[in-house]
Amino acid sequence: EVQLQASGGGLVQPGGSLRLSCAGSGIRFDSRDMCWVRQAPGKRPEWVSAITSGRNETYYKDSVKGRFTISRDNAKNTLYLQMNSLKPEDTAVYYCVTGANKGQGTQVTVSS
Numbered sequence: 001e002v003q004l005q006a007s008g009g010g011l012v013q014p015g016g017s018l019r020l021s022c023a024g025s026g027i028r029f030d031s032r033d034m035c036w037v038r039q040a041p042g043k044r045p046e047w048v049s050a051i052t053s054g055r056n057e058t059y060y061k062d063s064v065k066g067r068f069t070i071s072r073d074n075a076k077n078t079l080y081l082q083m084n085s086l087k088p089e090d091t092a093v094y095y096c097v098t099g100a101n102k103g104q105g106t107q108v109t110v111s112s
Contacts (some may be wrong), residue, residue, distance in 0.1 A: 001026045001027040002024075002025070002026045002027050002105025003024070003026055003062070003102055003103065004023070004024050004095075004096050004097075004098070004101060004102065004104070005022065005023050005103055006020060006022045006094060006095060006096050006103055006104060006105050006106040007021050007022075007023075007077055007106050008020040008021050008106055009094060009105075009106030009108045009109075010107075010108070010109070011105045011109045011110075011111065012086055012109070012110055013110070013111070013112050014084050014086060014087060014088060014110055014111075014112055015067070015085055015086065016110070017082070017083060017084045017085075017086065018083045018086065018108060019081070019082050019083070019107060020080065020081040020083065020085060020094055020108075021078055021079070021080055022034075022035070022036075022078065022079040022080075022081075022103060023077060023078050024077045024078070024079065024096075024098070024102070024103075025077065027098065027101070029072075029074055029077040030051055030053060030074035031053050032098040032099065033050060033051070033052045033053055033098065034050065034053075034070075034072060034079045034096060034098050035047060035048070035049060035050035035051070035070075035096070035097050035098070036049045036050075036053050036070065036079075036081050036094055036095070036096055036097070037094070037095045037096075037097050037102070038090075038093065038094045038095070038108075039092055039093050039095070039105075040076030040089075040091060040092040042092075043092075045095075046061065047061060047062065048060070048061050048064055048068065048094070049061065049068055049070040049081060051070045051071065051072055051079070052069070053083045056071075056072065058070050063089075064083075064090075065098070067083065067084050067085045068081060068082065068083050068084070068085075069081070069082040069084075070082075073085035075097075079096050081094070083108070086108075086110045087110060088110045088111060089110075090108060090110050090112040091108060091109050091110050091111070092107075092108060092110055093097075093105035093106065093107050093108075094106055094107075
């Protein structure tokens, strides 16, 4: 059974930082392209960032470029998202996704 568990969310003031983690199990983590997706209340899910397997190429939604950094530690079966300079519009539930598998999300709230 594939399990993806995101953690690290919370309440942070605008301009603050958070580091999300996603622990994977039941998959060969190092062979999977991984991404982060977020969903704000009342809105459709939107893709945020991705990292490929092998060469670890990274991709970002324009609105988070320069603020977010995706990375992975295959030895720990863990995906990360470092989020800096957070804005209220970053408020959402964040999920890690690989293929058709989406794990439990973690809530990020950016508010003063």
